[in-house]
Amino acid sequence: MLDTQTACLLVAPSWVGDMVMAHSLIQVLQTQAPERAIDVLAPRWSAGLLQRMPEVRQVIDYDIAHGQWAWHSRQQIGRNLRGHYQQAFILPNSWKSALIPAWAKIPQRIGFLGEWRYGLLTDARRKDKQRYPKTVEQFVALALPANTPATDYPLPRLTPQSASPTLTRLKLTLEKPLLILCAGAEYGIAKRWLPAYFSTVAQYFIQQGGQVWLLGSQKDAPVGAEIVEMTQSTDCVNLCGLTNLAEAVDLMAVAQQVISNDSGLMHVAAALDKPLIALYGSSSPTMTPPLQPQAQILYLALPCSPCFKRVCPLGHTHCLQDLKPDMVIAALRNTNKTR
Structure with a gap:
């Protein structure tokens, strides 16, 4: 058993992309104290993703829906964790996310102020977006003394497992070059490129001798089916809703290229170092860019962007409508030249 002096608990965020970006903080914590055991308290769906981060000793998963009070469940989890940790790093800003570490009586509870958390945090930081404009910098800053710049940090890097079991189960092969499309975005339609545009790019890649898989959650299955129907090729396969997150990570690891909306899977692709x-x-590549130097970001930077809205408040979504397929195809060609 490790001494509690060397163990810390990280309370993970509820979004896939944020969970990936938290790996930078996890690596910093491990570098600061190599003997430190890092456990992560996270939603059950994220366990497979966290298991692809070798620095994580244990995932303590729970089945509490986002936004749900679940007062007694949180209290019980907190009590079960008492005496196991010296520090807790609380990444979400919600009041509820700080309850479990407080009930666990963890001596040092570090997080940003938000939703009246003064009494729940022992080290309450003010989130300075001028100092930390990127979400990943805000996460890393929690491991540093207050107000310390967070400009030098390791990029998230996932360690995939073999995709063979998933390939066999889904009857997939790697006989042709593989392009993965991530056409969903959990946040809202103002972050989703048009299905017809994705279909045009899929048709182009297939004509070059490749194959296309669509990855996403069950919620993305309808748009995946729409893209497959428009593409009209057996080399375009809708896998949305057919894999869990861990399997999606492992499948993405075998792709030659990935095209994605600003979504959790975009951050997964970056953390796998995929082209x-x-x-x-509607979102900003300044705040949540793919953390990969070689990633190509296509963003029109219109006067109305970024609005950070789930649905276009002007009703036209020109920020995506005017981002045409030929621009993405040109980026695909550029990738082939540089990789």
């Missing part, structure tokens, strides 16, 4: 084209509409 990546990232499409931005």
Whole structure:
């Protein structure tokens, strides 16, 4: 058993992309104290993703829906964790996310102020977006003394497992070059490139002798089916909803190229160091860029962008409508030249 002096608990965020970016913080914590055991308290769906981060000793998963009070469940988890940790790093800003470490009586509870958390945090930081404009910098800053710049940090890097079991289960092969499309975005339609545009790019890649798989959650299955129907090729396969997150990571690891909206899977592709084209509409590549130097970011930077809205407040979504397929195809060709 490791001494509690060397163990810390990280309370993980509820979004896939944020979970990936948290790997930078995890690596910093491990570098600061190599003997430190890092456990992560996270939603059950994320366990497979965290298991692809070798620095994580244990995932303590829970089945509490995002936004749900679940007062008694949180209290019980906190009590079960008492005496196991010296520090807790609380990444979400919500009041509820700080309850479990407080009930666990973890001596040092570090996080940013938000939703009246003064009494729940022992080291309450003010989130300075001028100092830390990127989400990943805000995460890394929690491991540093207050107000310390967070400009030098390791990039997230996932360690995939073999995709063979998933390939066999889904009857997939790697006989042709593989392009993965991530056409969903959990946040809202103002972050989703048009299905017809994705289909045009899929048709181009297939004509070059490749194959295309669509990855995403069950919620993305309808748009995946729409893209497959428009593409009209057996080399375009809709896998949305057919894999869990861990399997999606392992499948993405075998792709030659990835095209993605600003979504959790975009950050997964970056953390796998895949040739990546990232499409931005209502969100900002300044705040949540793909953390990979070679990633190609396509963003029109219109006067109304970024609005950070789930649905275009002007009703036209020009930030995505005007991002045409030929621009993405040109980026694909550029990737082939440089890789």
